[in-house]
Amino acid sequence: MAGVIHIVDDDASFRTAIERRLKKAGYVVATYPSAQHLLDCLPSENELGCILLDVRIPGLSGPELQGRLSEIGSILPIVFLTGYADVQTTVRAIKAGAEDVLTKPVSSEELLAAVERALAHHQLMRGQRNQLEIVRALIAKLTPREREVFELVIRGKTNKQVANALGATERTIKAHRHRVMEKLQVQSLAELVSLAERAGILSSPSGTGQTN
Amino acid sequence: MAGVIHIVDDDASFRTAIERRLKKAGYVVATYPSAQHLLDCLPSENELGCILLDVRIPGLSGPELQGRLSEIGSILPIVFLTGYADVQTTVRAIKAGAEDVLTKPVSSEELLAAVERALAHHQLMRGQRNQLEIVRALIAKLTPREREVFELVIRGKTNKQVANALGATERTIKAHRHRVMEKLQVQSLAELVSLAERAGILSSPSGTGQTN
DNA sequence: TTTTCTATTGTCCCATGGGACAATGCGAAC
DNA sequence: GTTCGCATTGTCCCATGGGACAATAGAAAA
Structure with missing residues (x-):
């Protein structure tokens, strides 16, 4: 070699x-x-x-x-x-x-x-x-807001839950989420989570605190 | 100590x-x-x-x-x-x-x-x-069929794709998928993928070969 | 033989995700 | 002052996920 x-x-x-x-x-x-x-x-x-x-x-x-x-x-x-x-x-x-x-x-x-x-x-x-x-590098391209949405989505939060957590409309979250998937070049939630896991994000589970 | x-x-x-x-x-x-x-x-x-x-x-x-x-x-x-x-x-x-x-x-x-x-x-x-x-231990409780479904679902396959891959109805996959989530005690796909990642399953991405 | 587990599939229905098309408001950079 | 990126929100519509309720069939275990 x-x-x-x-x-x-x-x-x-x-x-x-x-x-x-x-x-x-x-x-x-x-x-x-x-x-x-x-x-x-x-x-x-x-x-x-x-x-x-x-x-x-x-x-x-x-x-x-x-x-x-x-x-x-x-x-x-x-x-x-x-x-x-x-x-x-x-x-x-x-x-x-x-x-x-x-x-x-x-x-x-x-x-x-x-x-x-x-x-x-x-x-x-x-x-x-x-x-x-x-x-x-891909993750770094996310805007702060997109990053927040990203963090919650990969922890299993629904758009509605994210919307409540961030004080925005479900529609808005949908838009952010879309751009996140686009920027990180993934087609499914599974891939998104997988990518987050590999990037070292996602250490503390933080359950699925149902707060519909 | x-x-x-x-x-x-x-x-x-x-x-x-x-x-x-x-x-x-x-x-x-x-x-x-x-x-x-x-x-x-x-x-x-x-x-x-x-x-x-x-x-x-x-x-x-x-x-x-x-x-x-x-x-x-x-x-x-x-x-x-x-x-x-x-x-x-x-x-x-x-x-x-x-x-x-x-x-x-x-x-x-x-x-x-x-x-x-x-x-x-x-x-x-x-x-x-x-x-x-x-x-x-949780994963070991899955039946062979459930395990197959599990493997595909955590790779981002939709029920339809899994159904095609395994030669079964979408409805059947839905049932298996439900039991998988139940047995592995997770409420969302994100948690399921996360769990799989921690268990060491999921090493080769194997993209999202769209075959609708 | 009866019970139990597993796999299979159905229908009805609703919540959620996500694409298409479109628009507004606000800072920062030029 | 205009342009650009970012955040925000709308409507329409369809695909997908997932719960409820129900049922059939084969194989293995009791």
Whole structure:
């Protein structure tokens, strides 16, 4: 699987060694002497890739960089490279979403296998994220009012109930509802609910408080 | 948080030592000299608990036991206790769902903190699993025919379309649909779709192939 | 054999959803 | 000042959903 491998390590000779091995395997490589360098020049999320990250580096540490990237919504998989076995750190890194943790020195098989897994994972994640973003983008196009109607409709409210809740005529709700279905490109209520569920809306059921 | 801690370790003196520490902290403790012993006498999933599991034990290893438990659907959190730092094993354990990995000798703070996290996690998981099981149980009560109707309805098919698809009258579908709503205890299509989504049905959209 | 469950279908009727066609009022942008 | 997007509401009409009441038929269970 082709991809860009981002190596973050303060040890220049190590970077070069790893870079050479990866390039030989056909990967595109970018190297960074520190976490900050990577943050300053954020890799595009649009191309397949992963990060090979040293745990202990001057300045921002590996796990710290992991946290920053996570905060800004990055889904670039991270493979940690650590000088010595530290179970505590390993556990935290994996739980924080790291793809793998390898110990130096790392064999080429280990390294390449981990990178392949990371790239495959990134592939998957990107697919999922794209789906989600497409849906979110559609929802973002709703006007505030349409959004309100949307929220109630996907919870099973009838037009009449929505009308009462929002202080408008049933006819008006019908119009909003129509535009919602149009903008979200769905033909049925089922699809609308399904879409809302996938978009992460709809967490609290909020029953069907009959108030005809 | 009260709970039953299941200790699996072949070292009797270690078991006893940990047991004493946990009992002092107010936990109920059960000890097992091997993974097989725990499998033979499976802890009830109904009570809050977690497993303290040695990685290297004669017979079934810790990770192997983890695999077995996972296969049979156990959600008891596992905290591994390992004699020496093994990053490879640690990564696998955590990725396989282990709650934590601690190295021996383990401090009481570390141990108790991990146990508390494990219990809290178990609490959460049990809640989620119960929700899911309630829904699944409801769905399981559907007759085969009702199930077919259900599957199509939650994908946005109209009664007419379902009738054509299943070779029955629209009226018949209406009857089935009614019983589905009744059995699944929902009042609206939106709730039905929502429920299906939560139950894990509904993965492939399968559009709204208009075939009136 | 009788009961029970499941699947099937009917009719009558009303509430709800949704398309077509049309229009008004109000801010904000140009 | 005019245009544009948004919210609002109307009427007419039809398709669909869904409740009420009722009934038939086959298969499985008691």
